[in-house]
Amino acid sequence: xxxxxxxxxKADMILAKGMDxxxxxGYNGTSVNDIVKAADIPKGSxxxxxxxxxxxxxxALQRYFEVMYKPALEILAxxxxxxxRRLLNFYEYRVKVMKEQLNCTMGCLACNLSNEVAExxxxxxxxxxxxxxxxxxxxxxxAKAAQEAGEIDSSVDVKxxxxxxxxxxxxxxxxxxxxKSASPIDNSLYIVKSMLxx
Amino acid sequence: xxxxxxxxxKADMILAKGMDxxxxxGYNGTSVNDIVKAADIPKGSxxxxxxxxxxxxxxALQRYFEVMYKPALEILAxxxxxxxRRLLNFYEYRVKVMKEQLNCTMGCLACNLSNEVAExxxxxxxxxxxxxxxxxxxxxxxAKAAQEAGEIDSSVDVKxxxxxxxxxxxxxxxxxxxxKSASPIDNSLYIVKSMLxx
DNA sequence: CTTTAATAGACGACTGGTCATATATTTGAA
DNA sequence: TTCAAATATATGACCAGTCGTCTATTAAAG
Numbered sequence: 001x002x003x004x005x006x007x008x009x010k011a012d013m014i015l016a017k018g019m020d021x022x023x024x025x026g027y028n029g030t031s032v033n034d035i036v037k038a039a040d041i042p043k044g045s046x047x048x049x050x051x052x053x054x055x056x057x058x059x060a061l062q063r064y065f066e067v068m069y070k071p072a073l074e075i076l077a078x079x080x081x082x083x084x085r086r087l088l089n090f091y092e093y094r095v096k097v098m099k100e101q102l103n104c105t106m107g108c109l110a111c112n113l114s115n116e117v118a119e120x121x122x123x124x125x126x127x128x129x130x131x132x133x134x135x136x137x138x139x140x141x142x143a144k145a146a147q148e149a150g151e152i153d154s155s156v157d158v159k160x161x162x163x164x165x166x167x168x169x170x171x172x173x174x175x176x177x178x179x180k181s182a183s184p185i186d187n188s189l190y191i192v193k194s195m196l197x198x
Numbered sequence: 199x200x201x202x203x204x205x206x207x208k209a210d211m212i213l214a215k216g217m218d219x220x221x222x223x224g225y226n227g228t229s230v231n232d233i234v235k236a237a238d239i240p241k242g243s244x245x246x247x248x249x250x251x252x253x254x255x256x257x258a259l260q261r262y263f264e265v266m267y268k269p270a271l272e273i274l275a276x277x278x279x280x281x282x283r284r285l286l287n288f289y290e291y292r293v294k295v296m297k298e299q300l301n302c303t304m305g306c307l308a309c310n311l312s313n314e315v316a317e318x319x320x321x322x323x324x325x326x327x328x329x330x331x332x333x334x335x336x337x338x339x340x341a342k343a344a345q346e347a348g349e350i351d352s353s354v355d356v357k358x359x360x361x362x363x364x365x366x367x368x369x370x371x372x373x374x375x376x377x378k379s380a381s382p383i384d385n386s387l388y389i390v391k392s393m394l395x396x
Numbered sequence: 397c398t399t400t401a402a403t404a405g406a407c408g409a410c411t412g413g414t415c416a417t418a419t420a421t422t423t424g425a426a
Numbered sequence: 427t428t429c430a431a432a433t434a435t436a437t438g439a440c441c442a443g444t445c446g447t448c449t450a451t452t453a454a455a456g
Contacts, residue, residue, distance in 0.1 A: 007401085026314050028226030032446060044403045044448090053446065105317060114376045115313045116224050119303060129376055163373075164389040167382060168362060171369030175361075178312045178327055184365060191362040195393075205435085230412060240437045242415085251412065 011049040012063070014039040019060045023109045027057055027117050027124070057113065058127045064109045065131050068097075073135070076142055083146035084196060087139070091192055094169070095185050104182050107173035115174075136166055152196070165192050209247040210261070212237040217258045221307045225255055225315050225322070255311065256325045262307045263329050266295075271333070274340055281344035282394060285337070289390055292367070293383050302380050305371035334364055350394070363390050 018035035025034070032053055036043045050056045076090045098104060106112075110128045118125040143158045152158065168188055175184035216233035223232070230251055234244050248254045274288045296302060304310075308326045316323040341356045350356065366386055373382035 024317060026224075026226060028224060029315070029318065031444075033444075042403050042405095044405075045401095047447065048402060107313070111372055112313060115305070115310060115372045117227070118376045119222060120227065125376060132373070132376065160385050160389060163382070163385055164366060164370075167369030167373050167386060168366035169369065170372050171365035171367065172362075174309055174313045174368050175330070175365050178316045178323060178330065184361070187358050187361055188365060191358060208435095229410080231410080241413090242437050242439095243435080245413065246435070 007049070011059070014041060014046070014049055015056070015060055015063045018056065019063060019109070020106075022057060022060050023064075023112065024106045027113055027121075032056075054121065054123060057124055061110060061113065061124070061127045061131065065134075068109075069131065069135060072097075073138055076138055082151060083142050083149055084151035087142055087146060088193065088196065090139070090142075091165075091169070091189055095189050098173070098176070098185055099182050104176050104180065104185070107177050108170065111170050111173060132166075136163060139166065161195075165195070168192070205247070209257070212239060212244070212247055213254070213258055213261045216254065217261060217307070218304075220255060220258050221262075221310065222304045225311055225319075230254075252319065252321060255322055259308060259311065259322070259325045259329060263332075266307075267329065267333060270295075271336055274336055280349060281340050281347055282349035285340055285344060286391065286394065288337070288340075289363075289367070289387055293387050296371070296374070296383055297380050302374050302378065302383070305375050306368065309368050309371060330364075334361060337364065359393075363393070366390070 014035065017039040018030075021034050021038055022030045032046055033043065035056065036046050046056075050059065072090055072093055075093050076086050078086060078089075081089060098107075110131050113124055114128040114132075118128065139162050140159050143152065143162045146152045147154060147156065147158050168191075169185075172184040172188035176182065212233070215237040216228075219232050219236055220228045230241065230244055233254065234241050244254075248257065270288055270291055273291050274284050276284060276287075279287060296305075308329050311322055312326040312330075316326065337360045338357050341350065341360045344350045345352060345354065345356050366389075367383075370382040370386035374380065
């Protein structure tokens with residue numbers, strides 16, 4: 001119905017406005033007041049559009065996946081390039097976004113929330129885990145295709161390698177924020193290339 | 199003087215009791231009440247021993263370095279082994295502690311605080327940065343020694359490689375907490391070994 | 397007039413931090 | 427050795443403000 005669409009539209013507007021705060025200040029560092037202020041809505045409205053702050057965070061994660069990961073996954077799936085090239089395009093794209101779009105701040109919303117509350121909040125942990133499992137699965141699929149195409153040596157444990165590279169990327173984001181510098185993510189990309197291109 | 203020692207001793211006892219909460223629940227997730235409850239002291243006493251919650255966190259980080267990193271750095275400096283072997287001992291020790299002592303929970307206090315509040319709190323960011331810079335410096339020194347001893351190929355950019363491995367370790371801790379599993383840190387160690395032993 | 401969408405504001409619990417007061421402990425002079 | 431003066435430590439009630447949440451009410455739509 002029209003009302004439902006309108007409802008979803010406004011909920012998405014609140015998510016869009018509030019997501020950045022959650023992203024930069026974290027779950028416990030972000031108050032519902034911060035969100036309603038950013039979205040310029042009355043406080044009472046927040047609970048009309050979301051069950052709770054936790055519900056908001058989970059929907060923000062879903063939105064994050066749609067907005068930030070979908071374009072990256074399209075690069076990964078683009079059949080115009082070889083599998084290995086698509087893998088590298090994916091990694092390069094992420095570094096580019098982090099530098100040009102986010103000025104080496106905020107990092108990854110999913111990683112931030114995971115690191116902050118995964119141990120205390122099972123629902124958020126599951127929401128993040130779902131995203132990371134999906135992305136990792138796609139990456140491994142492409143890497144396997146690269147291996148089958150002879151672009152990656154058959155002796156390589158592709159699943160282990162890609163998981164490792166993905167974790168290295170997450171760690172590089174922590175260092176990036178801590179050092180306020182692009183060098184950790186540049187360095188990560190540099191080593192990943194040397195590993196995959198050797 | 200005696201009084202100062204007594205003062206420091208009690209402050210350290212409060213730190214010891216409160217550190218675990220800060221470690222597992224994060225900065226914003228931990229209240230001063232949580233700490234005084236864990237340490238079984240009146241609320242007023244907290245502010246006799248610490249200037250603020252931020253001051254407590256910074257001193258907790260220093261204590262974390264003393265308690266958790268010092269033993270690891272001793273392994274790294276142990277002249278009974280070759281440089282490369284010490285490097286591997288260091289990485290193995292950390293995985294062992296994380297599995298046996300921490301049951302694959304909590305991760306690294308410094309990384310947790312860094313990821314949560316580095317962007318919003320300059321003092322905590324500096325405290326964490328100091329720790330990570332120190333540790334990374336020691337690792338690079340040993341890796342350079344390994345290179346000079348011919349244990350690592352002279353073509354390798356040691357600083358870049360060790361920084362990358364360190365970041366990979368941090369990322370693996372995020373995945374470990376998220377997946378509630380040891381496999382990310384096991385996998386990280388496995389790949390690091392294959393990189394250094396090849 | 398009924399029903400649903402939207403909102404304002406109050407709710408109790410909790411936040412980090414302060415402070416007056418009370419109790420130990422140490423000090424120096426008698 | 428004694429005893430007060432001075433200093434260090436201990437304590438929990440209390441502060442103003444904020445937290446996430448909810449309910450009573452209004453606005454709008456059918």
